[in-house]
Amino acid sequence: MAVEIAATGSGAPSESQVGAILAKHPAERSALIPILQEVQAKLGYLPEEAMCQVAEALGVPEANVYGVASFYAQFRFAPIGRKQVHVCRGTACHVGGAPKILAEVKERLGIGEGESTPDREYSLETVACIGCCALAPCAVVDGKVEAKLTPKKVRELFQGVQR
Numbered sequence: 359m360a361v362e363i364a365a366t367g368s369g370a371p372s373e374s375q376v377g378a379i380l381a382k383h384p385a386e387r388s389a390l391i392p393i394l395q396e397v398q399a400k401l402g403y404l405p406e407e408a409m410c411q412v413a414e415a416l417g418v419p420e421a422n423v424y425g426v427a428s429f430y431a432q433f434r435f436a437p438i439g440r441k442q443v444h445v446c447r448g449t450a451c452h453v454g455g456a457p458k459i460l461a462e463v464k465e466r467l468g469i470g471e472g473e474s475t476p477d478r479e480y481s482l483e484t485v486a487c488i489g490c491c492a493l494a495p496c497a498v499v500d501g502k503v504e505a506k507l508t509p510k511k512v513r514e515l516f517q518g519v520q521r
């Protein structure tokens with residue numbers, strides 16, 4: 359699915375897009391999660407400015423909005439990269455060395471889980487299982503399953519990536 363990153367010239371997300379989402383919901387705390395889900399669906403992540411706008415509209419402290427959003431794994435606080443990297447942390451992959459694979463991917467890309475590279479080329483997530491347990495440890499990189507990974511293979515995969 360293509361992700362629309364709405365931004366003004368200054369890089370701030372469009373207030374009007376968040377405003378349009380807010381207008382569809384009652385201005386009450388119970389609407390917070392559905393609103394955050396819609397904002398993320400529209401912008402691809404939850405920019406700080408958008409969370410502030412939501413907090414103001416609902417009359418709740420910004421810290422509460424961030425607290426709720428950070429509780430749920432579905433929410434992101436950074437834009438998704440053009441190439442998504444999903445490292446499997448399921449049981450078969452874990453036993454096969456997923457922690458080392460994840461550490462190497464983080465090292466190569468210079469980012470942690472839920473983050474994107476500054477050029478937005480890559481973003482990194484972990485997943486519970488990608489359904490290729492016989493190929494463990496594995497990851498999906500830009501839509502392609504990379505099987506039987508080793509730290510060396512990861513270095514080769516991301517060779518040339520500028521950090």
Ligand code: FES
Binds near residue numbers: 452492
């Ligand atoms: S545990 Fe990794 S693919 Fe199933």
